[in-house]
Structures are given as C-alpha cells and as structure tokens.
Amino acid sequence: MDLAKRVKTLTPSTTLAITAKAKELKMQGHDVIGLGAGEPDFNTPEYILEVAEKAMHDGLTKYTPSGGVAELKKAIINKFQTDNNLEYNADEVIVTTGAKHALYTLFQVILNDEDEVIVPAPYWVSYPEQIKLAGGKPVIISAKEENEFKITPQALEEAINPSTKAVIINSPSNPTGMVYNEQELRELGEICMKHDILIVSDEIYEKLLYTGDTHVSIAQLSPELKEQTIVINGVSKSHSMTGWRIGYAAGTSKIIKAMTNLASHSTSNPTSIAQYAALAAYSANEDPVKEMKKTFDERLNLLYKLLVDIPGVTCQKPKGAFYLFPNVREAATNNGFDSVDDWVNALLEEEKVALVPGSGFGSPDNVRLSYATSTEALEEAAKRIKRFVSEH
Structure with missing residues (x-):
C-alpha cells in the first residue's frame, strides 16, 4: 500500500x-x-513530582476537557497577567500535548491548500514540516547573521503576498538563542497589521534570558497586536518538564475554539496527570x-x-x-x-x-x-x- x-x-x-x-x-x-x-x-522539581503522584492517588486519571482542565487554564491566564501584562479569558486558551502540538493544531485550523506562512531562517526544524502537513507552503526568508539572525521589516514586507496567512516569530530563538527587542517587534507587528496576517509567537524559551532584560511578547504591545497574535508557550523548558508534554496557545476565541474541536478528535485531551503537574508548576511560589x-x-x-x-x-x-x-x-x-x-x-x-x-x-x-x-x-x-x- x-x-x-x-x-x-x-x-x-x-x-x-x-x-x-x-x-x-x-x-x-x-x-x-x-x-x-x-x-x-x-x-522536574520535586514539588511538581509530589503533586503528580498525589493526583494519581486521588484518581485524577480520567479524561479531561479537550482544551484542558479549568484550574490549569486559570493558572495560565494568571501567568499571562503576571508575566506579560496580557488579559485572556478561558475560551481564549487551549492546553495541548506540548507546545509542538499547539503549533501543529494551529496550522491545521488556519491553513488551506497553498496558504503561505513566512518562516525566518534559521528556524526550528518542525515549523516547515507542520506547515506542509496542513497543506500550506512555508516561505523561508533569511535572517542574516550580521543582524543577530533577526529578520528586518523590509525582508518581511517583501515576502508578503495575497497568499500570506501568517508569520512565525520565535523569541528567544531555537536554534540561535537570539531575542527580538520591543522596537523590533513593534516594527514587525505594524507590517503584519497592515497586511492582516496572523502572528504566531513561539515563546517557549521565554524564561531563559541572560541579558537581564524582561521578555517582551509581541501580543502585549497593543490591543490590536494581541488580537492579531497567537502566543505559543508551555512548561517544558521553564520547569524541566519536556517529557510531560504540556503546552498551550492563547489568542482569539474563534481560533482557539477550532483548535479545541480538532484536539477533541485527535488527542482527546492532554494527559490528566501532566496537567495537574503543570498546575503545580504555575501555582507554587518556587522559581x-x-x-x-x-x-x-x-x-x-x-x-x-x-x-x-x-x-x-x-x-x-x-x-x-x-x-x-x-x-x-x-x-x-x-x-x-x-x-x-x-x-x-x-x-x-x-x-x-x-x-x-x-x-x-x-x-x-x-x-x-x-x-x-x-x-x-x-x-x-x-x-x-x-x-x-x-x-x-
């Protein structure tokens, strides 16, 4: 066959x-x-392991809502408020089986055949493959080494055409470790709003910054940019929880609802125990x-x-x-x-x-x-x- x-x-x-x-x-x-x-x-920190073990003994081993348990969604919403000055409602957040699955599900619900997604290179290896799997076309634009591997507004503008549906911004970046500053994000965001293209902001390395600066999410720069952006994040890197497979996406409820519906027919829900472990990660005062x-x-x-x-x-x-x-x-x-x-x-x-x-x-x-x-x-x-x- x-x-x-x-x-x-x-x-x-x-x-x-x-x-x-x-x-x-x-x-x-x-x-x-x-x-x-x-x-x-x-x-994974000990306090998270203890909560996961307790969840198993307490019988929290059943199906959960496809978009994640309400308590974890609330903790994620609080995290956005505290860390990023962003306000989301429960219907604007989905918990997924890792940040990778959040991205995969997002591309599945927003892309039709031949829709284009701009992918700055160097890029994380799965971006182009996930776009292709959704029937889309990855459009690779080079982020020059002399520009700290960051794309310029001019390069973004030149890559946009009527088929462009979205652009990926990954900051801090895998594989380069480079970080966009607020002004750079504003300039890129203005172009995206001008052409009405979705911003996919992959912020999984948000907590790992070494310059003393505070992480800036493009979604926090204005209400208009928040509306134009889907933020992707998770606990994998920040809490050493890669194997637990808990990520999430936040953005407009129309897209999040579609992602939740698709998840209900693919993964059913993220692992219940892992969700309660992630809840512990975001609920404790420990850092x-x-x-x-x-x-x-x-x-x-x-x-x-x-x-x-x-x-x-x-x-x-x-x-x-x-x-x-x-x-x-x-x-x-x-x-x-x-x-x-x-x-x-x-x-x-x-x-x-x-x-x-x-x-x-x-x-x-x-x-x-x-x-x-x-x-x-x-x-x-x-x-x-x-x-x-x-x-x-």
Whole structure:
C-alpha cells in the first residue's frame, strides 16, 4: 500500500538523526559527548513530582476537557497577567500535548491548500514540516547573521503576498538563542497589521534570558497586536518538564475554539496527570528557573569563549535559550570538507562529539550546540573540536 502524499514531503529531523547515530556509537562503547539536547538537563522539581503522584492517588486519571482542565487554564491566564501584562479569558486558551502540538493544531485550523506562512531562517526544524502537513507552503526568508539572525521589516514586507496567512516569530530563538527587542517587534507587528496576517509567537524559551532584560511578547504591545497574535508557550523548558508534554496557545476565541474541536478528535485531551503537574508548576511560589538560568549563563559564557578560540569558527553570542549557533563554514572548508554536514559527521566519527548541522534549521554554514549538559562535558567537547580542526 502506498503512503499518503502528505507524509512523503516530510524531511527527516536532522536533530533526531544525529542523536540516533550518537546513541549507536555509545552502545558500541564509545565515549560520545552529545551536544544536541533540546531540553534542560535538570530533573522536574520535586514539588511538581509530589503533586503528580498525589493526583494519581486521588484518581485524577480520567479524561479531561479537550482544551484542558479549568484550574490549569486559570493558572495560565494568571501567568499571562503576571508575566506579560496580557488579559485572556478561558475560551481564549487551549492546553495541548506540548507546545509542538499547539503549533501543529494551529496550522491545521488556519491553513488551506497553498496558504503561505513566512518562516525566518534559521528556524526550528518542525515549523516547515507542520506547515506542509496542513497543506500550506512555508516561505523561508533569511535572517542574516550580521543582524543577530533577526529578520528586518523590509525582508518581511517583501515576502508578503495575497497568499500570506501568517508569520512565525520565535523569541528567544531555537536554534540561535537570539531575542527580538520591543522596537523590533513593534516594527514587525505594524507590517503584519497592515497586511492582516496572523502572528504566531513561539515563546517557549521565554524564561531563559541572560541579558537581564524582561521578555517582551509581541501580543502585549497593543490591543490590536494581541488580537492579531497567537502566543505559543508551555512548561517544558521553564520547569524541566519536556517529557510531560504540556503546552498551550492563547489568542482569539474563534481560533482557539477550532483548535479545541480538532484536539477533541485527535488527542482527546492532554494527559490528566501532566496537567495537574503543570498546575503545580504555575501555582507554587518556587522559581525553579532561577537556578537553571544561573547555571546556563555560566555554561554559555564558558562555551562561547572556548568556541571563538577555535580557528575558522565564528559565533554570535546568544541572549537566551540554551544553544550556541556558530558558523563553522571556514573551518569545514579548511579541513577539506565539501559541506558542514560532512564536517559534523566526521567530527562524530573521529572525535565522538555530536553536534546538530545547521542545514536542518535552514542555515547550512552553522551548527547548533546545546549547553544543557555539564561543564566538564562542554570543556571536553570544545577540546575535541579544536583538536579535530587543527589535525585536519
């Protein structure tokens, strides 16, 4: 039996491919350092685990409303009020099986065949694939390295046409760690309102900022921009809850209602226990991200300094998330490789360091390194990369 056309267009995840290869080498007994992780290396805080265990014993293991339990929705609404000065009603919020599923469901309900979504590159690997699965067309526009990997108003304006339905803004960014400031967001927002295109604001790394600045959501800049924006977020990165799969979307009730209806026919509801765990995450006074931020900031400064000391490697210093996205084209060329992908594969084979090639993020001259691992591992990885570059 032949497969559906929609899945034939999917591009395999480079992140998963390099991770699988690294795991295979580890199973063979090799000392592999993996810098591909897209999740904090901290466990979920104890107070959240305790609430989840209690939820199981209390029998909170049944179906819930498709859009999420009322208590969690209320906690998310309070979070928006406190953190972002944004006011939402319960019918403007949906809880989903991870932020990724919020995005997937959103594209399914807003896109018709050949509708276009503007995707700034470098981009998170799943954006273009999810758009294609919904019958839409991802339109990739380059965010230049010299502009801190951020798109300009002019680039956005030039990419818009009558088929444009939405634009994705991811700040702080995966894979670059770069952050849009308020003025930049205002300028992009004005263009979106002028052309009546939806803003998909992916803010999953909101809590991981290292510059001392406060996160700015484009939705909070004006009532008009709030109406034009769907905010995507979740507890995965902020509370080390990647495996719990709890995300959410907030925006106009018409879109949220459609997303909820679709979820009722796909996932039924997010896992009940995970929802109560997320409720604990947002209800407690504890701030688990504080310790993480301090540790990540220290690792960032360490790894950045080590990387820029390697010949042929240049790097913009990120302001958020937990990734570095250095340009290694010169190093790869000097080492005799035709592409950065080949260089990455050889590095893994010879030095047992796993990086994610930037080609999967729409930026073939770069690589993504996650510093969500120990200081010792980061120092050893940088040492091996430098040795690899010098010996080639």
